[in-house]
Amino acid sequence: xxxxxxxxxxxxxxxxxxxxxxxxGLLEILPELSHLTDTSTGYDAKRLMLxxxxxxxxxxxxxxxxxxxxxxxxxxxxxxxxxxxxTTLGVSAGANLALxxxxxxxxxxxxxxxxxVALLGSSxxxxxxxxxxxxxxxxxFALVLSGLVVGLWCGAAAAILVLMNDQYLSGIFIxxxxxxxxxxxxxxxxxxxKVCLLAVLALLATRPLLLAQLGDAGARSxxxxxxxxxxxxxxxxxxxxxLVTSAVGVxxxxxxxxxxxxRLVGARHMISQLTWSPVIGASLLLLTDQMIKLLSPGxxxxxxxxxxLLGGPVLIALLPRLDIAPRALPAPSQSSTxxxxxxxxxxALIVLVxxxxxxxxFLGRSPDGSWVWLPIxxxxxxxxxxxxRVIAALGCGxxxxxxGLILQRLTGNEMASPEILGVSAGATxxxxxxxxLFSAPGLATQLGFAAAGAxxxxxxxxxxxxxSGFGPNRVLLAGIAIGAxxxxxxxxxxxxxxxxxxxLIRWMAGSTYFVDNAIAGTALLISAVGLAAALLxxxxxxxxxxGPETAGELGLDVRVARAVxxxxxxxxxxxxxLVVGPxxxxxxxxxxxxxxxxFRQPASQLWASxxxxxxxxxxxDWAGRMIAFPYQIPAGLLSALVGTPVxxxxxxxxx
Amino acid sequence: xxxxxxLVSALAMTISPSLAATEAEGERVVSLDYGLASTMLxxxxxxxxxxxxxxWDEWVAEPRMPPGVIDLGTTAEINLEVxxxxxxxxxxxxxxxxxxxxxxxxxxxxxxxxxYAEGGEALDRSYIETLRxxxxxxxxxxxxxxxxxxxxxxDRLKERIRRFSPPPVAVxxxxxxxxxxxxGGPGLYGGTMKRIGLENAWNGQANYWGFETIGLERLAExxxxxxxxxxxxxxxxxxFSRLQESPLWTSLPFVRRDRxxxxxxxxxxxxxxEAMRFAALVADKIEAAHR
Numbered sequence: 044x045x046x047x048x049x050x051x052x053x054x055x056x057x058x059x060x061x062x063x064x065x066x067x068g069l070l071e072i073l074p075e076l077s078h079l080t081d082t083s084t085g086y087d088a089k090r091l092m093l094x095x096x097x098x099x100x101x102x103x104x105x106x107x108x109x110x111x112x113x114x115x116x117x118x119x120x121x122x123x124x125x126x127x128x129x130t131t132l133g134v135s136a137g138a139n140l141a142l143x144x145x146x147x148x149x150x151x152x153x154x155x156x157x158x159x160v161a162l163l164g165s166s167x168x169x170x171x172x173x174x175x176x177x178x179x180x181x182x183x184f185a186l187v188l189s190g191l192v193v194g195l196w197c198g199a200a201a202a203i204l205v206l207m208n209d210q211y212l213s214g215i216f217i218x219x220x221x222x223x224x225x226x227x228x229x230x231x232x233x234x235x236x237k238v239c240l241l242a243v244l245a246l247l248a249t250r251p252l253l254l255a256q257l258g259d260a261g262a263r264s265x266x267x268x269x270x271x272x273x274x275x276x277x278x279x280x281x282x283x284x285x286l287v288t289s290a291v292g293v294x295x296x297x298x299x300x301x302x303x304x305x306r307l308v309g310a311r312h313m314i315s316q317l318t319w320s321p322v323i324g325a326s327l328l329l330l331t332d333q334m335i336k337l338l339s340p341g342x343x344x345x346x347x348x349x350x351x352l353l354g355g356p357v358l359i360a361l362l363p364r365l366d367i368a369p370r371a372l373p374a375p376s377q378s379s380t381x382x383x384x385x386x387x388x389x390x391a392l393i394v395l396v397x398x399x400x401x402x403x404x405f406l407g408r409s410p411d412g413s414w415v416w417l418p419i420x421x422x423x424x425x426x427x428x429x430x431x432r433v434i435a436a437l438g439c440g441x442x443x444x445x446x447g448l449i450l451q452r453l454t455g456n457e458m459a460s461p462e463i464l465g466v467s468a469g470a471t472x473x474x475x476x477x478x479x480l481f482s483a484p485g486l487a488t489q490l491g492f493a494a495a496g497a498x499x500x501x502x503x504x505x506x507x508x509x510x511s512g513f514g515p516n517r518v519l520l521a522g523i524a525i526g527a528x529x530x531x532x533x534x535x536x537x538x539x540x541x542x543x544x545x546x547l548i549r550w551m552a553g554s555t556y557f558v559d560n561a562i563a564g565t566a567l568l569i570s571a572v573g574l575a576a577a578l579l580x581x582x583x584x585x586x587x588x589x590g591p592e593t594a595g596e597l598g599l600d601v602r603v604a605r606a607v608x609x610x611x612x613x614x615x616x617x618x619x620x621l622v623v624g625p626x627x628x629x630x631x632x633x634x635x636x637x638x639x640x641x642f643r644q645p646a647s648q649l650w651a652s653x654x655x656x657x658x659x660x661x662x663x664d665w666a667g668r669m670i671a672f673p674y675q676i677p678a679g680l681l682s683a684l685v686g687t688p689v690x691x692x693x694x695x696x697x698x
Numbered sequence: 699x700x701x702x703x704x705l706v707s708a709l710a711m712t713i714s715p716s717l718a719a720t721e722a723e724g725e726r727v728v729s730l731d732y733g734l735a736s737t738m739l740x741x742x743x744x745x746x747x748x749x750x751x752x753x754w755d756e757w758v759a760e761p762r763m764p765p766g767v768i769d770l771g772t773t774a775e776i777n778l779e780v781x782x783x784x785x786x787x788x789x790x791x792x793x794x795x796x797x798x799x800x801x802x803x804x805x806x807x808x809x810x811x812x813x814y815a816e817g818g819e820a821l822d823r824s825y826i827e828t829l830r831x832x833x834x835x836x837x838x839x840x841x842x843x844x845x846x847x848x849x850x851x852x853d854r855l856k857e858r859i860r861r862f863s864p865p866p867v868a869v870x871x872x873x874x875x876x877x878x879x880x881x882g883g884p885g886l887y888g889g890t891m892k893r894i895g896l897e898n899a900w901n902g903q904a905n906y907w908g909f910e911t912i913g914l915e916r917l918a919e920x921x922x923x924x925x926x927x928x929x930x931x932x933x934x935x936x937x938f939s940r941l942q943e944s945p946l947w948t949s950l951p952f953v954r955r956d957r958x959x960x961x962x963x964x965x966x967x968x969x970x971x972e973a974m975r976f977a978a979l980v981a982d983k984i985e986a987a988h989r
């Protein structure tokens with residue numbers, strides 16, 4: 044892995060970066076420096092700003108950047124995973140979610156117990172992903188995938204809290220987006236000693252970690268309690284990320300990029316990594332912050348969201364370096380050789396779909412809140428409002444259930460789902476652009492932009508994954524990385540406090556609210572066409588499940604088959620996202636429930652999965668309309684609440 | 699005043715005759731916007747339904763919403779089933795809900811009022827839209843009286859304030875310990891301050907909703923004589939005690955001279971009623987501190 048950067052060496056690059064960052068900082072404060080010494084004039088706003096805002100802000104950037112880089116280095120070394128970092132493992136997002144919840148529940152408590160709450164949140168996130176990936180020997184892929192999913196979910200859960208308390212919108216988003224703005228030395232002064240202490244602890248952990256570089260076997264033969272050494276080092280890293288999040292919010296990707304740069308310029312060994320990557324991280328964060336101030340003076344742009352935007356492409360570029368074992372053999376439970384349950388089960392399932400659809404339309408509450416089976420005299424009034432929503436939920440549920448099954452079979456990965464493709468995040472970005480470009484875009488405009496956004500991500504995923512021959516796991520990881528990046532972009536918009544941010548969160552919440560007859564009809568049509576196409580392609584799915592070699596021998600062009608199936612799945616995802624938002628997780632749950640019912644053959648499993656998806660989404664939509672009547676909770680959020688624990692259980696069972 | 703009168707008469711001609719002709723008596727008018735709802739109350743019409751009724755007391759506070767008004771759910775998802783079942787004869791909406799127009803107009807005629815949008819002052823537009831609303835509700839006389847009262851009210855305040863030389867005023871909303879929204883630009887708070895002769899200490903940019911999100915350090919840019927007004931909703935309960943730890947905050951001239959006041963909730967995205975309430979609250983605080 045020698046390259047052109049190698050000969051410059053880590054110290055040189057670190058010095059260069061730090062020099063650049065500091066000189067940009069100096070450029071900012073140079074005109075004001077005279078105010079420092081001149082204390083005669085009494086109130087001097089410039090002096091006040093310099094001493095209590097500009098300088099502490101720079102110090103905060105340096106300390107936070109160094110702490111995150113250190114955390115990233117430890118995580119990458121201990122887990123022997125080049126993609127590990129506070130962001131990619133969901134640790135920062137966990138801390139953020141805990142802080143947001145605490146701020147909403149106990150607004151006055153947050154000041155005192157902030158660090159503790161953040162630590163609790165990040166520890167929970169870390170425990171979740173370690174628990175999930177423990178079964179897979181902490182494989183790099185399992186860790187990063189579960190980390191990104193936990194991160195996305197924490198973001199979604201924070202969005203739910205915001206939606207329920209929309210007046211808190213701007214505050215929470217500023218926190219989530221990581222603003223470095225300071226009015227005193229309190230943050231850097233309290234953060235720096237804690238970080239230093241943890242850095243010392245990290246150095247203490249170095250010796251066993253050094254041995255860890257020899258591999259577990261080597262270390263164990265020396266009689267070292269490797270497990271405890273690793274746990275200790277990981278705890279230090281988690282504490283570092285939690286403290287930074289508690290102090291300034293989520294600063295995305297610095298912890299991923301800094302150690303990568305350090306390694307790239309030749310810092311291979313543990314000691315040099317631990318030395319140089321914090322310097323690089325500190326410089327990077329200060330540099331980013333100075334650039335933001337330089338390029339858009341006066342605007343409120345949270346630095347953390349910008350680093351996340353910049354870091355997303357880096358993560359995607361790093362994907363090829365992640366060691367992902369090709370998945371030649373299908374998981375046994377996905378095998379297509381089993382028997383299907385008796386036809387009565389299939390018939391019962393279809394009857395169930397019809398029954399639930401009917402209940403969704405006719406069972407509801409009257410304006411005074413009492414439960415009613417819709418009386419005939421109210422039909423012409425209520426049905427035009429309710430039916431399109433239920434029909435759209437039916438159509439999208441069918442589409443998501445089918446798409447989920449296609450993706451899971453295609454990737455041989457039980458936790459694949461349309462949400463994780465990132466296409467839905469693309470649609471969200473499209474809506475965001477529409478809201479930015481027009482002061483009050485109509486529904487058609489929003490839908491058009493959403494479709495364009497979804498299509499762009501689809502093309503991007505195609506381009507990225509074509510290089511790796513559509514290696515299934517890499518496609519998933521690329522998709523979720525794009526999703527994380529787009530989330531950051533939306534964070535920038537929402538943090539400005541613009542009421543349009545609320546419209547965006549509403550969109551992400553995935554509600555059937557804006558569905559009309561035309562959309563409902565379209566959803567139903569798409570589900571019919573999509574299902575028909577999927578059923579026709581079922582033979583390909585069955586062949587691909589035999590493994591690429593066998594499939595090739597049987598006369599299937601594996602690349603074409605995969606591209607077509609991915610294309611179909613992506614189009615269906617885009618269509619359903621337009622209605623129920625990016626985070627329903629229906630596509631994840633439905634195939635597993637279908638399998639639980641005993642369906643094994645691709646065709647019948649596809650049909651069953653689609654039916655189950657429809658049932659789930661109709662129920663979620665109905666429950667969302669009923670629970671807090673007359674206030675409505677979007678279907679996408681409700682099903683995500685249920686879907687994520689399912690996802691985490693599945694992640695543990697198999698990645 | 700002259701400019702506004704011209705605008706008003708120009709606008710009156712553009713009102714669609716079908717809407718203008720409807721009778722206000724026995725009407726069931728629902729409002730999907732707080733500002734429009736409070737303007738209805740000012741014109742003596744009680745709305746049949748209002749969005750987010752349960753948050754009215756925190757954000758609007760005055761005027762009180764009479765009992766018996768039906769809650770239509772959040773602005774994000776107005777409950778259309780409730781809306782249709784109370785059989786409204788007219789729905790008052792804003793451009794912010796444009797995506798809903800198709801569904802709303804299937805239920806009842808929709809009248810859209812533009813207060814917060816590019817290229818206009820919220821207070822000027824509130825006057826214009828109050829008259830248009832009154833025309834539709836057949837309450838034009840009440841509206842003219844209401845607006846004349848408002849003008850007299852503002853003039854009285856202006857006169858009162860002019861007697862002592864008022865300091866520049868900055869109005870903020872604490873978002874958390876390090877950030878705030880500061881009000882100005884074309885928004886209601888900014889326009890109202892201008893109307894009663896108060897200088898807004900914040901000359902920086904603001905969106906058409908009339909606020910800008912800032913780090914608190916930017917308060918140091920404000921004029922030294924500034925009086926700071928913090929609006930209560932959203933304010934973290936410990937914010938002032940925590941800010942005592944910030945040397946920047948404690949060195950700010952208005953903090954040192956104790957020129958910081960808190961006022962209760964006044965809808966910052968409201969109309970004339972809210973402007974009056976805001977003007978009175980601010981004028982009282984300023985007068986108490988500077989007379």
